[in-house]
Amino acid sequence: MTQIFSWEGLAALMLGGLYGAVFGAIPGLTATLAVALFIPVAFFLDPMIALPAIIAISSVAIYAGDVGATIAKIPGTPASAAYLEELYNIGQRKGALYGLGISALGSSAGGILGTILLAASATGIAALTKQFSSFEYFWIAILGLTAGVFASGDSPLKGLISLLIGLLMATVGVDQTLGYPRFNFGSANLLGGLDYIVAMIGLFGFSEVLENVYQRVEGKAADIKEDEGSVQLFFREPLWLIWKRKWLVIRSSLVGVFVGFLPGAGADIGAWVSSSLQKMRMNTREEDTEDQVVLSGTSSNNAAVASAWIPALALGLPGDTVTAIVLGVFMMKGITPGPLLFDQQPELIWSLYLTFFIANVLLLPFYGYLTARMASFITRMPVSVLMGIIAGVCIIGAYAINNNPFDIWVMAITGVMAFVLRRGGFPLAQIVLGMVLGPILEQNFMVSAIKSRWDLTAFFDRPIALLFMLLTILLIVGGIMARRKFLSASSENQPE
Amino acid sequence: MNLATTNRISGMIALSLGIAIWLYTGSFPELEDGHPGPALFPRLIALLFMFSGGLLFFIREKQQESAGSGKSMDWIRWGGLLLLYLLIPFLPQNNASILIGIGLAVFLTSLMLKTRLWVAGVTTAGTLLAIYWIFGILLGVPL
Numbered sequence: 001m002t003q004i005f006s007w008e009g010l011a012a013l014m015l016g017g018l019y020g021a022v023f024g025a026i027p028g029l030t031a032t033l034a035v036a037l038f039i040p041v042a043f044f045l046d047p048m049i050a051l052p053a054i055i056a057i058s059s060v061a062i063y064a065g066d067v068g069a070t071i072a073k074i075p076g077t078p079a080s081a082a083y084l085e086e087l088y089n090i091g092q093r094k095g096a097l098y099g100l101g102i103s104a105l106g107s108s109a110g111g112i113l114g115t116i117l118l119a120a121s122a123t124g125i126a127a128l129t130k131q132f133s134s135f136e137y138f139w140i141a142i143l144g145l146t147a148g149v150f151a152s153g154d155s156p157l158k159g160l161i162s163l164l165i166g167l168l169m170a171t172v173g174v175d176q177t178l179g180y181p182r183f184n185f186g187s188a189n190l191l192g193g194l195d196y197i198v199a200m201i202g203l204f205g206f207s208e209v210l211e212n213v214y215q216r217v218e219g220k221a222a223d224i225k226e227d228e229g230s231v232q233l234f235f236r237e238p239l240w241l242i243w244k245r246k247w248l249v250i251r252s253s254l255v256g257v258f259v260g261f262l263p264g265a266g267a268d269i270g271a272w273v274s275s276s277l278q279k280m281r282m283n284t285r286e287e288d289t290e291d292q293v294v295l296s297g298t299s300s301n302n303a304a305v306a307s308a309w310i311p312a313l314a315l316g317l318p319g320d321t322v323t324a325i326v327l328g329v330f331m332m333k334g335i336t337p338g339p340l341l342f343d344q345q346p347e348l349i350w351s352l353y354l355t356f357f358i359a360n361v362l363l364l365p366f367y368g369y370l371t372a373r374m375a376s377f378i379t380r381m382p383v384s385v386l387m388g389i390i391a392g393v394c395i396i397g398a399y400a401i402n403n404n405p406f407d408i409w410v411m412a413i414t415g416v417m418a419f420v421l422r423r424g425g426f427p428l429a430q431i432v433l434g435m436v437l438g439p440i441l442e443q444n445f446m447v448s449a450i451k452s453r454w455d456l457t458a459f460f461d462r463p464i465a466l467l468f469m470l471l472t473i474l475l476i477v478g479g480i481m482a483r484r485k486f487l488s489a490s491s492e493n494q495p496e
Numbered sequence: 497m498n499l500a501t502t503n504r505i506s507g508m509i510a511l512s513l514g515i516a517i518w519l520y521t522g523s524f525p526e527l528e529d530g531h532p533g534p535a536l537f538p539r540l541i542a543l544l545f546m547f548s549g550g551l552l553f554f555i556r557e558k559q560q561e562s563a564g565s566g567k568s569m570d571w572i573r574w575g576g577l578l579l580l581y582l583l584i585p586f587l588p589q590n591n592a593s594i595l596i597g598i599g600l601a602v603f604l605t606s607l608m609l610k611t612r613l614w615v616a617g618v619t620t621a622g623t624l625l626a627i628y629w630i631f632g633i634l635l636g637v638p639l
Contacts, residue, residue, distance in 0.1 A: 041630060044637075157555070160548045161510050164541055168517070171538050180525065180534035206581070213608050214574045384609030385619045391605040392598045392623040395584060399594055400637045405585035412581040424506045425499065442537045454531050 012049045013358060016056030021367040023057075024064025026381060031061035031079075032321045032429075033204045037390065039197050039325055040397040047333050048348065051326065052355040058322045059111055059359040060367050062301050066103040067375045070096045079271035083297040086290035094233075097372050101238035102291055103298045104368025106249065109242055110299030111360030113253035114260065114306030119353045125314040126339040134444040134451065135459055137315075139468035141441035144317050146472050148433040150479035158426045165417075166434020167441075169194050176439060177446040189406040196435040197328040198398050198407045199414045200321065203428050205394040206415025211422065212387045234369050241291055252278070252296040253303035260304030260319055261311060274300030302364075306356050313337055313349065317437065324432045332401075503552050510549025517542035573608045580604060595639050599624050 016038075023034035034057050042050040065080040070091040080087070090099040132140075145167075149159045172183045173193030184190035242249055252274040259273050278296035308319025309326070316337040318324035330337050335345065342349055398411035418428055452458035460466055517538055524535035532539075584597035602623045606616035631637040 044634075157548055157552055158506075160544070161506070161552065164510075164544050164548065167541050168538070168545075171541070175534040178527075178534050182524070182534055182538065183520075209605060210574060210577070213577050213605065214571070382611065382615075384606050384611040385615065387609055388602040388606035388611070388616065388619045389623050392602040392620075392627060395581070395594070395598050395601055396627050396631055396637075399588070400631055403638060405588045405594070408585045409582065412578065415581075416578060424502050426506070438537075445537075449531075 008046075008049050009052060012045075012053040013056045013355065013363065016053035017060045017359070017363040017367045020057035020060035021064045021371045024061030025067040025371050025375065026386065030204070031058050031065065033208060033390075034058075034061045035322045035325050036200050036204045037393045037397060039201065039328070040393075040400040042325075042329050043332050043401055047329060047335060048351055050329055051348075051352060054322065054326060054329070055352065055355045056359050056363055058305055059107075059302060059356070060363055062305055063104050063107040063298070063364055063368055064371050066100060066298065067371050070099040070103070071375050079297070079301040082271040082274075082301075083294045086293040089290050090294060096375065097233040098237055099294070100368060100372040100375075101234035102241060102294050104364055104372070105235070105238045105242055106295045106298035107302040107368075108360050108364040109249050110253040110256055111302035111306055111356065111364065113250065113299075114257050114303030115353060115356040115360060117257050117303075118306045118310055118356065122310050122314050122349070123342055125310060126342040129315055129339045131464065133462070134447040135462050135465040136468060137440060138444040138448055138459065139465050139472065140315060140317065141437045141444065143468050143472045143475065144311075144437050145433070145441070146475050146479075148430050148437075150475065150482075155425060156479065156483060158424075159430050162421065162426045162428065162430035163434045165421075166431035166436075167438040168434075169199065169431070170196075170435045170438025171442070176443050177450075189404070194410060194435070195401065195407065196432060197325065198401060198410050199435060200325065200432055201394050201397045202411035202414030203418040203431060204321075205390055205397070206411055207418035207422060207428075209387050209391050209394065210415060210419040212383060214419070231369075234372060235365070241288065241295065245288075245292055245295055248278070248292055248296055249299045252300040256300030256303030257307040259300070260307035271297040271301035271304075302360065306360075309352070309356075313341060313352070314339065317440070318433065321429050321432050324436050327436060507549045507551070507553030510545050510552060512549075514542045514545030514547075514549055517545065577601075577605060577608060593639055595624055595628065598627060 019038070020031065020034055024031055035054055038054065038057060042054060045053070062079055066087060069080040069084050069087050087099050087103065090102065129136075145163060148163055149156050168183075170193070173191055174181050181191055255274045256271075274296045278293050304320075305322070308323045311317040311319050312323035312326055314337075316327065318327055327337060335341065335348075394411060394415075395408055398407045399405060401407065418431075421428065421431075448459065449456070460469065521535040521538045521542065524538075525533050526535075527533045580601060584594070584601065587597045588594045599620050603616050603620040606619050607613070611619070628639065632639045
C-alpha cells in the first residue's frame with residue numbers, strides 16, 4: 001500500500017491522469033486506445049506502479065471524452081456520444097465549464113460508488129469462486145461470451161461474428177490441453193499463439209491511423225470557440241445538482257456497476273444504457289432535464305470503469321477492454337488473477353481500491369478543471385501530427401512487448417482487419433473478449449470433459465454450474481426480448 | 497456501398513470462413529478413444545461462423561450506417577502505408593535499428609495527412625526521441 005504513496009506511485013497517478021485527460025479530450029481517441037498505447041510501458045513497470053497508472057488513465061480519459069462533446073459537439077469517446085446532444089446544449093446554454101463540471105463531478109460520484117461496490121463485492125465473489133471447479137469456469141465463460149454478444153450495440157449478430165473472430169484467433173498456436181499445434185501454418189512464431197495485447201494495439205491503434213489516412217482527414221481535431229468561466233461554474237453548481245439529484249446518481253451508478261460487471265460491456269455501454277433509461281423516464285420537461293441525462297450518463301460510465309475490475313480480479317475474466325489489458329499485465333508479471341490473488345497479494349488489491357478512490361476523489365476534479373480550462377488548446381491538436389505519433393507508438397508497442405519483429409506484422413494485420421470490420425459496422429471489443437475468454441472456455445471444457453470421461457451430463461450436475469447455465473439462458477431470452485422491443489420502438493419512430 | 501450490400505458480403509465471407517475452417521480441421525487428430533480432440537473447438541467456431549454468416553447474408557438487420565461510410569477515400573495512400581508497416585519488421589531481422597522504421601512510419605503518416613514538411617520532421621524527431629528515451633534508456637528495450 002505504501003508504494004502508492006511513494007514518489008513513483010504518485011507520479012504514475014499524476015502522469016497517468018494527465019495522459020488520460022489529454023488523450024480522452026482529443027476527439028476520436030478513446031480511453032481504450034489510451035490504455036492500449038500505454039501497454040508497452042506498463043509491461044516494464046512494477047504492477048504496483050503500472051496498475052494505478054492504468055486506473056488513472058481510464059478513469060480520467062472517460063471523463064475527458066466529454067470535453068470535445070461539450071465545446072465542439074464532437075464526442076471524445078463512445079461513452080460521450082450517449083449524451084452528446086444534451087451536453088452540448090448545456091455548454092451552449094450555461095457555459096462549457098458548467099457542462100464539464102457536471103461531467104467531471106458526476107463521473108467522480110459514480111466512480112466512488114463503483115469503487116465502494118468493487119471493494120465490497122470483489123472479496124466476497126473471490127471467496128465464492130474458491131468453490132469453483134472447471135465446470136463452473138466453463139459456464140462463466142459461456143455467460144461472459146453471451147453477455148458480450150448482447151452488449152454489442154445495435155447488431156448482436158455482428159457482435160457474435162466479432163466474438164467468433166476473437167475465439168478463432170485464440171485457437172492459433174499449440175492447443176493448451178492436448179499440445180497439438182493449430183493454425184500456425186508452419187510458422188514457429190505462431191506456435192505460442194497470438195498475443196492479444198499486440199492484437200489490441202492493432203485493433204484500436206493502427207486501425208485508427210488507417211482510418212484517418214483512408215479518409216484523408218486533415219486539419220485540427222476540432223475547431224471550437226473560446227469559453228470563459230469560473231470555479232463556481234465548474235464546482236459549486238454541479239455539486240449542488242448532484243446533491244439535488246442524488247438518487248439519480250445512485251441509480252445510474254448501480255446501472256453502470258451492473259453493466260460494467262458484464263464481460264465485454266464496459267463504460268461505453270454503461271453510459272448508453274443509463275442515459276437512455278433516463279431519457280425514457282423523462283415525462284415532464286423539467287428545467288434541468290438535460291443536466292439529469294448528462295449526470296446519469298457520466299456517473300454510470302465511471303461506475304462501470306470500477307466495476308469492470310470485479311470479474312477481472314475475482315474470476316480472471318475481463319469486464320471490458322481495459323481490464324483485458326490489465327489481465328495481460330498480470331500474466332506478464334506472473335500474477336494469477338482469481339480467488340488466490342486476494343489471499344496472496346492483499347496489498348495489491350487494497351492498493352487498487354485506494355487508487356480508484358484517489359482517481360475519483362482527487363484526480364477527476366483536478367484534471368477535470370484543468371482540461372476544461374485547457375480545452376481549446378487540447379482539441380486543436382492537428383490530426384496529422386497525432387496520427388504520426390500514434391503510428392510510431394503502435395510499432396514500438398507491438399515490438400517491445402516480446403522484442404519480436406513478427407509482432408509488428410500481427411499488429412498491422414489485426415489493424416487492417418479492424419479497419420475492414422469497423423467499416424462493416426462490426427464491434428471490436430468482442431474480438432478481444434473472444435481472445436481472452438476463448439482459452440478459458442476451451443481449457444475448462446476439455447478438462448471437465450476428460451475428468452467426467454466425456455459424460456456431458458456432468459456439466460449440469462453441480463448447483464453453481466447449473467445456476468450459471470440458467471443465467472445464460474435468461475440472458476439469451478432477455479437479450480432477444482430487449483432486441484425485439486428496441487426494433488419495434490425504432491420502427492414506430494421511423495417516418496413513413 | 498450501402499449497409500445491406502456490406503452485410504451480404506460480410507455474411508458470405510463469414511460463411512466461407514466457416515467452411516474453410518471445417519475443411520482445414522478435418523486433418524486434426526482425434527483422441528485415442530474416438531472422442532473429439534484439438535479439432536473440437538475450431539469446428540464449433542466453424543459451425544457458428546456458418547450459422548451467423550448465413551443469417552447475416554439472408555436477414556436484413558436494422559442497423560445504423562457505419563461511421564466511415566460516405567467519406568472520401570484514398571486507397572493508394574492507405575496501401576502504401578500498409579506496405580511500409582509490413583516491411584518494417586525486416587529492419588530488426590537484418591540487424592538494423594527499428595527506430596529507422598518507426599521514424600519512416602511517423603514521417604510518412606504525417607505527410608500523408610498533409611502536414612507541412614517541417615512539422616512532419618519535428619513530429620518524427622520528437623516521437624523518436626521520446627521512444628528512445630522511454631524504451632531504449634528507461635526500459636532497456638533493445639532498439
